[in-house]
Amino acid sequence: MLLGRILDEKFASLYRGGKIHGGVFIGRGQEALSVAIGSSLRQGDVFAPLIRDLAGRLSFGEPILDAVRNYLGSPKGPMRSRDGNVHRGRPREGLLPMISHLGAMIPVVNGVLMAHRFKGLASTVGATTIGDGATSTGAFHEALNQAAIEKLPLILVVANNQYAYSTPTTRQFACKSILDRAVGYGVAGAETDGTNLSDCLAVIGQAVQNARAGNGPQLIVASLLRLCGHGEHDDAGYIDPELKQSPLGRDCLKLAAQKILDQAWSDQAALDRWQASTVQQVEEAVATVQREAGPDPYQEEWCALACDRLREGFEDV
Ligand SMILES: Cc1ncc(C[n+]2csc(CCOP(=O)(O)OP(=O)(O)O)c2C)c(N)n1
Numbered sequence: 001m002l003l004g005r006i007l008d009e010k011f012a013s014l015y016r017g018g019k020i021h022g023g024v025f026i027g028r029g030q031e032a033l034s035v036a037i038g039s040s041l042r043q044g045d046v047f048a049p050l051i052r053d054l055a056g057r058l059s060f061g062e063p064i065l066d067a068v069r070n071y072l073g074s075p076k077g078p079m080r081s082r083d084g085n086v087h088r089g090r091p092r093e094g095l096l097p098m099i100s101h102l103g104a105m106i107p108v109v110n111g112v113l114m115a116h117r118f119k120g121l122a123s124t125v126g127a128t129t130i131g132d133g134a135t136s137t138g139a140f141h142e143a144l145n146q147a148a149i150e151k152l153p154l155i156l157v158v159a160n161n162q163y164a165y166s167t168p169t170t171r172q173f174a175c176k177s178i179l180d181r182a183v184g185y186g187v188a189g190a191e192t193d194g195t196n197l198s199d200c201l202a203v204i205g206q207a208v209q210n211a212r213a214g215n216g217p218q219l220i221v222a223s224l225l226r227l228c229g230h231g232e233h234d235d236a237g238y239i240d241p242e243l244k245q246s247p248l249g250r251d252c253l254k255l256a257a258q259k260i261l262d263q264a265w266s267d268q269a270a271l272d273r274w275q276a277s278t279v280q281q282v283e284e285a286v287a288t289v290q291r292e293a294g295p296d297p298y299q300e301e302w303c304a305l306a307c308d309r310l311r312e313g314f315e316d317v
């Protein structure tokens with residue numbers, strides 16, 4: 001969580017300094033939920049993160065350098081300078097590169113899970129996240145229905161952060177809770193407090209266990225508030241001040257730190273050391289990438305690292 005927060009803040013700062021072109025999208029306030037997904041999965045599982053999932057990516061095993069190289073346009077990055085922010089991944093390691101069209105990652109995860117089934121790979125699961133706004137897309141409905149019919153081991157986590165851009169949830173759906181939709185599709189559903197790490201770990205851990213045991217798709221709805229703009233270009237001035245003061249507006253990172261102190265699992269001095277060493281880790285990664293040469297279009301073979309197989313003349317031996 002700490003690494004995700006500090007790295008996100010570094011990207012925001014580089015963006016403000018004009019060092020990152022395009023958009024920067026951060027997950028401030030959503031780290032507990034995201035980390036709970038990444039750390040509940042294991043090798044062989046599939047994770048399809050969304051824009052606010054840097055913390056989840058890191059806990060699933062994405063190297064810090066992948067994120068930094070992608071944002072700073074290094075040709076050593078997973079997408080070789082073609083993408084400037086979040087559409088990166090390592091498909092062979094189960095980390096799927098993000099498609100921006102909302103809802104589109106769910107059928108992709110379904111497809112991978114079907115392929116696992118055809119190959120006879122047992123007990124792997126696939127998890128993906130989606131925002132409250134994106135639950136209204138056609139892709140979401142079609143894919144959840146497909147997963148339900150095929151009884152796929154899909155864990156679909158909805159981060160209900162109360163807004164889609166500036167549109168509040170009252171303008172997005174008329175049902176009381178997004179969880180009501182689980183009933184309509186015949187899938188299991190559970191709610192979690194997205195600001196509370198322990199709760200997220202318990203609920204998502206259980207959902208992963210259920211999916212792995214063959215109980216079909218699991219819909220998790222987490223309530224929280226986006227503690228930042230949609231992207232770093234957005235000052236989020238439209239967010240209701242009452243929501244900020246409500247329990248939804250609590251900072252999951254501060255709550256987790258407080259719990260560590262309350263339970264006497266560690267002390268403030270240790271938390272301060274973690275903070276300092278994480279800042280150092282991030283600064284070193286950024287310095288490393290800033291020393292790397294930029295892309296050279298004349299030397300480039302124009303093939304993404306992820307898809308050798310699509311290259312003309314590629315032979316699978
Ligand atoms: C199908 C589709 N429609 C519109 C967009 C543009 N868009 C990108 S993010 C976003 C808002 C998403 O809100 P939500 O799903 O609540 O996620 P959040 O940003 O709050 O995490 C929109 C409308 C898109 N990427 N895909």
Ligand SMILES: [Mg+2]
Pocket residue numbers: 131132133159160161162163164165
């Ligand atoms: Mg939202």
